[in-house]
Amino acid sequence: MSITERFINALFRFLFRLLYSFDAKEFAKVPRKGPLMIVANHTSALDGPLMYVFLRPRRMSALAKEELWNHWFTRFVMNLWTSIPINRQNMSKEAMNSCFSVLRNGNILALAPAGTRSSDGALQQGKAGVAFIAYKEAVPLVPITLTGFEHSRRYWKKMRRAPLELRVGPVFEIVDNQGRLDAAKREHLVDEIMLRLAQQLPASLQGYYQNHPQVFTLTKLSNDLTEPTD
Numbered sequence: 001m002s003i004t005e006r007f008i009n010a011l012f013r014f015l016f017r018l019l020y021s022f023d024a025k026e027f028a029k030v031p032r033k034g035p036l037m038i039v040a041n042h043t044s045a046l047d048g049p050l051m052y053v054f055l056r057p058r059r060m061s062a063l064a065k066e067e068l069w070n071h072w073f074t075r076f077v078m079n080l081w082t083s084i085p086i087n088r089q090n091m092s093k094e095a096m097n098s099c100f101s102v103l104r105n106g107n108i109l110a111l112a113p114a115g116t117r118s119s120d121g122a123l124q125q126g127k128a129g130v131a132f133i134a135y136k137e138a139v140p141l142v143p144i145t146l147t148g149f150e151h152s153r154r155y156w157k158k159m160r161r162a163p164l165e166l167r168v169g170p171v172f173e174i175v176d177n178q179g180r181l182d183a184a185k186r187e188h189l190v191d192e193i194m195l196r197l198a199q200q201l202p203a204s205l206q207g208y209y210q211n212h213p214q215v216f217t218l219t220k221l222s223n224d225l226t227e228p229t230d
Helices: 003-019 024-029 047-055 066-070 072-080 093-104 128-137 149-156 183-198
Strands: 036-040 060-065 084-086 108-111 141-147 165-168 172-174 219-221
Touching: 003 047, 003 072, 024 047, 024 165, 036 047, 036 128, 036 183, 047 060, 047 108, 047 141, 060 066, 060 093, 066 072, 066 084, 084 093, 093 108, 093 128, 108 128, 128 183, 141 172, 141 183, 183 219
Parallel strands: 036 108, 036 141, 060 084, 060 108
Antiparallel strands: 141 165, 172 219
16 A cells, blocks of 8 residues: 555544544454455445545445546545446446456455435435346445435534444345346346345335335345454
């Protein structure tokens, strides 16, 4: 890790601890070695950076909207953190190959299955891309939910740190990744991945998945992977 990245990461950690209160010990539930995918809800531009700097020294690359490369500072940070630029309407073959490369190098790929930030904090319907990557690479998946960013200013006005609810759920995996992933199976798999996130949220934030049947046939918990290793 370069001196520049060490400084930027330390600065972000300092600012997060200054402005927010949250249980960073939750990140200890993320396996410390081996390739894996983090699937997360997306309610703020800050949820990705928070995960990145507090998951160090593990290497993580996240999918980020390509517009972030239009400004010099966000472009500098995104490149420093090896983020992958994507068109939110249509993931390019280059972006997909970058995702595969991250996982094949034994690192973490982080993404928001819904694709875009939720304006009200509730879960939106998941997109097909996450299912294709997870199915093809057959790596463990870790659901992470972060809520509370939308109330930040209310606490800052009172000179208080804004509380965030951070939850790292149990590691899970795809039961069977053999054969062709057709449209129906892809949609089913996306729903199961999103339901893993919905289980960690209050009903008011489960959005599209609030009344969805909690049935899991394509994924299962990976108890042997939930304990971090040195």
